[in-house]
Amino acid sequence: MSRPEDNLPPDLFYNDVESRKYTTSSRIRNIQADMTHRALELLDLREPSFILDVGCGSGLSGEILSNVEPEEGGPHTWVGMDISSSMLAQALERDVEGDMLLADIGQGVPFRPGSFDAAISISAIQWLCNAETSDVSPESRLKRFFDSLYASLKRGGKAVCQFYPKNAQQRSMISNAAIKAGFGAGILEDDPETKSVKLPKSMKS
Amino acid sequence: MKLLTLNFLTCARKSCKSSPAAFPLHPKDAELEQVETEMNAVFLRNILPRLEWEAMRSITTELGLPNLPAETPASEDLVEKDGNGDGDGKDDEAAAGPSQIARDLHALLMETCIASGKLVCGNCGHEYAVKEGIANFLLPSHMV
Numbered sequence: 226m227s228r229p230e231d232n233l234p235p236d237l238f239y240n241d242v243e244s245r246k247y248t249t250s251s252r253i254r255n256i257q258a259d260m261t262h263r264a265l266e267l268l269d270l271r272e273p274s275f276i277l278d279v280g281c282g283s284g285l286s287g288e289i290l291s292n293v294e295p296e297e298g299g300p301h302t303w304v305g306m307d308i309s310s311s312m313l314a315q316a317l318e319r320d321v322e323g324d325m326l327l328a329d330i331g332q333g334v335p336f337r338p339g340s341f342d343a344a345i346s347i348s349a350i351q352w353l354c355n356a357e358t359s360d361v362s363p364e365s366r367l368k369r370f371f372d373s374l375y376a377s378l379k380r381g382g383k384a385v386c387q388f389y390p391k392n393a394q395q396r397s398m399i400s401n402a403a404i405k406a407g408f409g410a411g412i413l414e415d416d417p418e419t420k421s422v423k424l425p426k427s428m429k430s
Numbered sequence: 431m432k433l434l435t436l437n438f439l440t441c442a443r444k445s446c447k448s449s450p451a452a453f454p455l456h457p458k459d460a461e462l463e464q465v466e467t468e469m470n471a472v473f474l475r476n477i478l479p480r481l482e483w484e485a486m487r488s489i490t491t492e493l494g495l496p497n498l499p500a501e502t503p504a505s506e507d508l509v510e511k512d513g514n515g516d517g518d519g520k521d522d523e524a525a526a527g528p529s530q531i532a533r534d535l536h537a538l539l540m541e542t543c544i545a546s547g548k549l550v551c552g553n554c555g556h557e558y559a560v561k562e563g564i565a566n567f568l569l570p571s572h573m574v
């Protein structure tokens with residue numbers, strides 16, 4: 226199967242038509258919900274937290290964060306970043322509770338140090354392995370992203386990123402950038418059969 | 431965008447990173463909107479120590495909102511001193527609901543939103559446009 230990442234930059238791939246298709250597909254919604262619940266389980270947040278959602282898209286994960294029951298440590302308050310204005314438009318249409326920025330995570334995370342209790346990213350950061358322009362390398366964009374993500378978390382804050390690496394090289398490129406930034410990146414393969422779900426749990430101490 | 435978020439956002443340019451003037455971003459031609467949300471007292475208590483109160487004060491002044499007190503409210507100011515409301519200071523634990531301070535903070539941080547306008551960096555002068563509550567932080571490559 227061809228990977229969208231190899232063909233178009235994300236803001237062009239996730240245009241109005243694709244963003245609507247993505248957001249309204251019940252198959253996709255179920256998969257993204259499962260992965261968000263898995264990420265929440267790994268984050269193990271005990272009280273209502275301030276969370277960054279990296280590549281938040283149309284807010285499928287955010288909606289779950291907003292609806293975590295008090296008994297389960299919620300509800301959480303989140304801020305999302307995404308490069309696709311069409312995805313964000315879908316989120317607006319669905320009236321999500323989080324704030325959103327139209328932003329390229331390869332340009333860094335523009336929050337002051339220690340802002341967030343935690344960060345999640347579901348199915349987004351593999352896009353950073355494809356550089357959009359010739360004057361920036363994927364390595365430098367990944368570095369910029371992970372360094373600033375690390376700084377934006379409070380002490381002890383965690384980030385859980387689920388992503389789809391194309392191959393072993395992309396996978397180590399991503400985890401190396403995370404480790405260099407200071408994260409204790411552990412890659413967890415939930416679904417070794419299909420090699421589709423990989424969750425590096427990153428911890429900041 | 432909630433004023434809460436504005437209290438954490440900085441200019442995205444690398445050259446502004448170490449400049450104290452890059453935070454907070456200054457609202458310009460801002461259109462405010464009040465969006466009702468449910469009060470989350472535990473979240474408020476969690477986020478309170480992380481707020482930059484001075485920035486909060488300057489942002490509210492720039493937006494023409496009522497002045498905030500000089501001091502950051504303390505965690506214990508968020509709960510009603512006397513749960514039963516008879517003012518005798520007893521029964522504090524019994525029904526400790528959110529105080530007026532907590533309700534005001536909730537209204538300011540969680541419900542007061544910038545619907546449109548600009549956010550301006552005090553260091554480089556770059557203006558980030560806000561439309562439908564969403565701030566555009568995409569930088570042209572020569573500014574990254």
Ligand SMILES: C[S@@+](CC[C@H](N)C(=O)[O-])C[C@H]1O[C@@H](n2cnc3c(N)ncnc32)[C@H](O)[C@@H]1O
Nearest residue numbers: 235280281282285307308309329330347349352
């Ligand atoms: C498969 S979608 C996942 C969306 C959402 N996290 C979810 O689980 O439904 C991937 C998202 O990553 C976003 N994305 C890709 N590259 C990005 C970048 N450089 N900066 C910000 N967002 C990006 C895309 O616009 C898209 O919304």
